[in-house]
Amino acid sequence: MESTTSPLSSRWWSKDTVAVVTGANKGIGYAIVRRLAELGLTVILTARNAERGEMAVECLRNSGLRVHFCCLDVSSPNSIHDFVSWFHQKFDALDILVNNAAISFNNIGENSVVHCETVIRTNYHGAKLLTDSLLPYFRRSGAISRILNITSRLGSLEKVRNPKIRALLEDDDKLSEKQISNVVDLFLTSVGDGTWETQGWPEVWTDYAVSKLALNSYSKVLAKQNKGRRLSVNCFCPGFTQTAMTGGVGKRTAQDAANKAAAIILLPPASITTGKFYAANDPSVVNSRL
């Protein structure tokens, strides 16, 4: 266990520090943009819907905050391509990427997998493709560039009861993108042949949990690939938060969750971690198995 340092106590960033947040027209993403903009970073709010994104930007500008906007649908490779081109034209380098955009089609207590392909494409493949496409643009200065993937405890390894699937993901030394992709394919196949409920997949919001399991695992692989290369990759579970995803119920507000996320994103360069999973539920930050 280790605790986060208040970002205000050691300000390493400036207005030239550039952050991109996905799925930021509402909820936790919007609150993260607000927090980072309040702290003086240059923040790019992205949203899949231009109208909803521009309305969000308008609200922030009305509060005196300066934020940039670009449309980005993370489920669309074309949209990711267009966004990266736009970014490259406008900005020298990227310091912070927050992969926040995600979707679940279930209400609390439901567990349909009818939309599993969209869920996996958005929450896992989208975040991965955007990250891979932006990798060349990270500044990788002494201040350390940072990726924070907003994931969920629903996608932690301990939720997987099938020993064969667990074995594929739990050996950190052998873990690879190929293995993660195999696990995702196994899940989609088990949905296709109607066996997913008896295969030991996570029991709550199964398709969403598998998408987050994959993103947690990919974060570990990416963290390892970039160790010593001035890019940190961590995951954060905001806990049960009052947003559209939960029908407005939860134990904390989006702004509470965003403040915790910002504290991790802005850890001083000397104490920034990599390959860790942070959870907001605890008074101090937990570094557990992803």
Ligand SMILES: NC(=O)c1ccc[n+]([C@@H]2O[C@H](COP(=O)([O-])OP(=O)(O)OC[C@H]3O[C@@H](n4cnc5c(N)ncnc54)[C@H](OP(=O)(O)O)[C@@H]3O)[C@@H](O)[C@H]2O)c1
């Ligand atoms: N709320 C919780 O209790 C909780 C718990 C654990 C983890 N999380 C995670 O926290 C993050 C934020 O979720 P939230 O609770 O703030 O939910 P939310 O209010 O539903 O916000 C989700 C955001 O993602 C966007 N989005 C969905 N599909 C997208 C796509 N294809 N491309 C770009 N953006 C897309 C949504 O845009 P639209 O408005 O256009 O739909 C919205 O802006 C997610 O990663 C979620 O999994 C939330």
